[in-house]
Amino acid sequence: MKKNICFFNKDLEIGGVERQLYYLVNGLNKTKYDIMLLLCKKEGAFSDKISNSIGVQDLRASYSHSNKIIIAIKLFLFLLKNRPDIFVSFHVHLNIISIIACKLLSVKVFICFPGYCPRSRLSRLRRYFYTRADKLISVSMGVKASVVNNLHIPDSRKNIVIENCVDIREIRERSKEDIRSPFLDGDRFIIVSVGRLSAEKNFEVLIRASRLLPPDCLILFIGDGERREYLENLAAECGSGNRIKFLGFQLNPYKFIKKASVYVLSSNSEGLPTVVLEAMSLGVPCICSDYYGRTNDVIEHNVTGYIFPRDNHCELANAIKFFRDKKNREKRKTIVENSKRHVVNYSIEKYAQRYERVFGGS
Structure with missing residues (x-):
């Protein structure tokens, strides 16, 4: 019955x-x-x-x-x-x-x-x-x-x-959609972060980290929320206004994640952040804060991604520069391969x- x-x-x-x-x-x-x-x-x-x-x-x-x-x-x-x-x-x-x-x-x-x-x-x-x-x-x-x-x-x-x-097949299929954006043209190191622009997501730490990054780095925030104006003003104060784009809510964020050189999750707290698993399924290396809720549930440090101390913009900048450095290509490749195998469990x-x-x- x-x-x-x-x-x-x-x-x-x-x-x-x-x-x-x-x-x-x-x-x-x-x-x-x-x-x-x-x-x-x-x-x-x-x-x-x-x-x-x-x-x-x-x-x-x-x-x-x-x-x-x-x-x-x-x-x-x-x-x-x-x-x-x-x-x-x-x-x-x-x-x-x-x-x-x-x-x-x-x-x-x-x-x-x-x-x-x-x-x-x-x-x-x-x-x-x-x-x-x-x-x-x-x-x-x-x-x-x-x-x-x-x-x-x-x-x-x-x-x-x-x-x-995560629906791995659907994510990979939707990521194939074309993007027509002039700021994605050229050889840039693209950093993507997705989520509601709210306090618990702590996007401020990524904006502050932008001051320590090379000029070829471009940060894309995908999502909307009550703190958008505050974050846009903070980006301008940090002198990073031209290297940070707020794209608002996107019905298909996967086409942007697919273009990313690295994905960043900067939250203060999370349950189990499926967006990290989605990025993994697209072969994008992930950098996560040690948020309240235990980051190790989704990432093993230096094996399937990189974990930085919560709210530490200097360590976040160092992690981004690690993945950008051409000397670390093999390590990056290994992390991506490990994470793609890991995400099958979800x-x-x-x-x-x-x-x-x-x-x-x-």
């Missing part, structure tokens, strides 16, 4: 969490599971990519903090009617209301942690609810450690890790199989 699995998220807009959800629901074995996808609001670019075999339900209540009570009531009524075998909350801001609703109706509830969990004044309250979930699923060992240490949740068998995945097939093992043993 098939198990009924329901996944819950706020929407299907383009984002890391939404992409993983899209991969998972499409990748699960439909002969074993009847899959439902419950959304606060059915909207977003991934909506049209969900398999027709998956029942998509819309609560018709756009997610916001002020809307949480309405969402909670509609969620309770949905569960009262449908009663899935397992309910999976895929968004951190929906976790608590998911636990409350499921426990009231004796529905098994699995909670996903897509990113690093910091300490807060509400840690004890969060611990009270999270210890009542049936499974706690972290995207990396570093995230799991933050759940255990910062939320004071015992490290038990219900506290597990399922790492994110396929959609393996990702879905890991979830299926958890569902089967629940």
Whole structure:
């Protein structure tokens, strides 16, 4: 008999969490599971990519903090009617209301942690609810450690890790799209960094590192956010305005990553940064900060990439210059080959199989 699995998220807009959800629901074995996808609001670019075999339900209540009570009531009524075998909350801001609703109706509830969990004044309250979930699923060992240490949740068998995945075939295919940009012409050392222009991404450290780089280096920031104007002003203050380009949101970032000489992730905290895995799949060497959440989950220093001390722009500049130096071509080639072998472990097939093992043993 098939198990009924329901996944819950706020929407299907383009984002890391939404992409993983899209991969998972499409990748699960439909002969074993009847899959439902419950959304606060059915909207977003991934909506049209969900398999027709998956029942998509819309609560018709756009997610916001002020809307949480309405969402909670509609969620309770949905569960009262449908009663899935397992309910999976895929968004951190929906976790608590998911636990409350499921426990009231004796529905098994699995909670996903897509990113690093910091300490807060509400840690004890969060611990009270999270210890009542049936499974706690972290995207990396570093995230799991933050759940255990910062939320004071015992490290038990219900506290597990399922790492994110990447669609290697799709990434490589989309990276072939042509780019017509005059600043990409010529022999330049191109540094690419992708992400929302927000404080936790710490793009400042890469901008400050630009002052120490040779003039042939070009930095491309792909993404948008509330700190764009601040970062543009900082680039101008550093005298790097002509060597730093802010390209905004790009529907296809892979064509730019493919052109990169090196990819940089400068974040203060991460869950499991799939963009690094995507860059690896395209044969681009990666430089990552030792972010909160444990960089070693995705990169082995000097083997599959390079790790620099968080917020240290001098060490970041040195790492970039290492990959730029022609004397290090063989080392660069070895790192690229190692990383391309490493990224195969993060396929959609393996990702879905890991979830299926958890569902089967629940």
